[in-house]
Every structure is written in structure tokens, then in C-alpha cells.
Amino acid sequence: MKCQQCNKTATFHITELTKGxxxxxxxxxxxxxxxxxxxxxxxxxxxxxxxxxAHQLAVGQTAEELAKLxxxxxPVCGITFYEFRNQGRLGCPxxxxxxxxxxxxxxxNIHGETEHVGKKPARYAEGTEHRTQLIRLRREMKxxxxxxxxxxxxxxxxEIRAIEEASIKPQ
Numbered sequence: 326m327k328c329q330q331c332n333k334t335a336t337f338h339i340t341e342l343t344k345g346x347x348x349x350x351x352x353x354x355x356x357x358x359x360x361x362x363x364x365x366x367x368x369x370x371x372x373x374x375x376x377x378x379a380h381q382l383a384v385g386q387t388a389e390e391l392a393k394l395x396x397x398x399x400p401v402c403g404i405t406f407y408e409f410r411n412q413g414r415l416g417c418p419x420x421x422x423x424x425x426x427x428x429x430x431x432x433x434n435i436h437g438e439t440e441h442v443g444k445k446p447a448r449y450a451e452g453t454e455h456r457t458q459l460i461r462l463r464r465e466m467k468x469x470x471x472x473x474x475x476x477x478x479x480x481x482x483x484e485i486r487a488i489e490e491a492s493i494k495p496q
Contacts, residue, residue, distance in 0.1 A: 328353035336410050399423045401461045419457045455492055459485060 326335045329351050337357035339350040352360060395407035402416035406424055409415055421428060432439055466481035 326351050328356055330356040334411065394427065397424070401457060401464065417457065417460075419461065455488055459488055462488070 326338075327333070328335045331353060333353035333355070335351035336354050337350075337352045339352065339357070339360070341348050341350070350360070395405060395410070398405045399416060399420050400423070401419040404416035404420060406427065409420070409424070415421070415424075429439055462481050462485050466478050466485070469475070469478040469481060
């Protein structure tokens with residue numbers, strides 16, 4: 326979806342109630358920042374210098390937090406939060422755990438719930454947590470070998486074997 330102000334991709338979708346009716350805004354990051362920093366009404370008295378500085382610091386702090394968040398990545402698939410914001414798609418099921426605190430309000434806003442209550446596919450894949458954990462451990466082991474941390478790599482190898490053996494045994 327395109328920004329309503331320019332041709333960039335809209336990454337912020339804001340819904341406001343105006344006179345009891347919802348109004349949707351689809352904005353790129355720049356226009357959303359501009360929109361969110363505008364005051365809804367002009368103050369009658371000129372703002373004090375301290376108030377202006379406090380407001381700028383708050384905006385700067387938010388931008389810093391967003392920059393830090395954009396750098397976070399999933400240890401399993403490697404997708405960063407910045408890539409998710411631009412693409413609108415996650416890389417793997419573990420991303421819901423990795424970015425839980427950021428995704429939960431978004432999911433509640435869109436779906437109204439955070440738990441799936443509907444039907445599951447007939448061929449529902451059981452044990453996805455084990456597969457996700459195996460992928461993460463293998464990636465971590467490869468990184469440990471690359472860093473020449475062979476002791477950690479052997480510990481991870483043993484964890485992987487234990488998980489694989491547990492999943493093979495009938496329960």
C-alpha cells in the first residue's frame with residue numbers, strides 16, 4: 326500500500342475516530358513521524374523553550390528506540406525487525422516469540438485476539454517447536470564453530486542429538 330502523501334510504501338496504518346467515525350491513514354515512516362509530532366491544536370501561549378526541548382528529546386528518544394529495534398534480528402531465520410516493517414511478513418514462526426512485545430499490540434489491533442480459536446488444518450504439523458529449536462541450535466553451533474568455540478559447539482551438538490532422539494522415540 327502506498328503512502329497517502331507520497332509514493333513510498335506505507336509502513337504506518339493509523340486509525341483515528343473523528344466525530345465517531347473511523348478515519349484510516351496510510352503513511353510512510355517520514356510522513357507518519359511528521360503527522361505524529363504535529364500538535365492537534367496550536368497552544369494559545371507560545372511554548373516555552375524547556376517544553377520545546379523536552380518534546381524534541383522525546384521524539385529523538387523514540388527514534389533511537391526504533392533504530393535499536395530495527396537492528397534486532399531473529400536468531401533462527403535472521404530477519405530484522407526493519408525488514409518485517411518494510412515487507413510486512415515474518416521469516417519464521419519463531420519471529421512471534423522474538424518480536425513478541427512489538428507484535429502483540431499490532432495483532433490485538435488487527436484481530437482483536439492473540440490466541441487462535443478457529444480450526445486447524447487436517448494435516449497440522451505437530452512438533453514445530455522442536456523443529457524451530459533445532460534450527461536455532463544448528464545455527465548457533467555453526468556460529469560457534471566459526472568463532473572456534475569448539476566447547477560450546479560440542480555442547481550444542483549434544484543438545485541437538487538429545488532433541489532428535491527424543492522426537493524419534495514413540496511417546
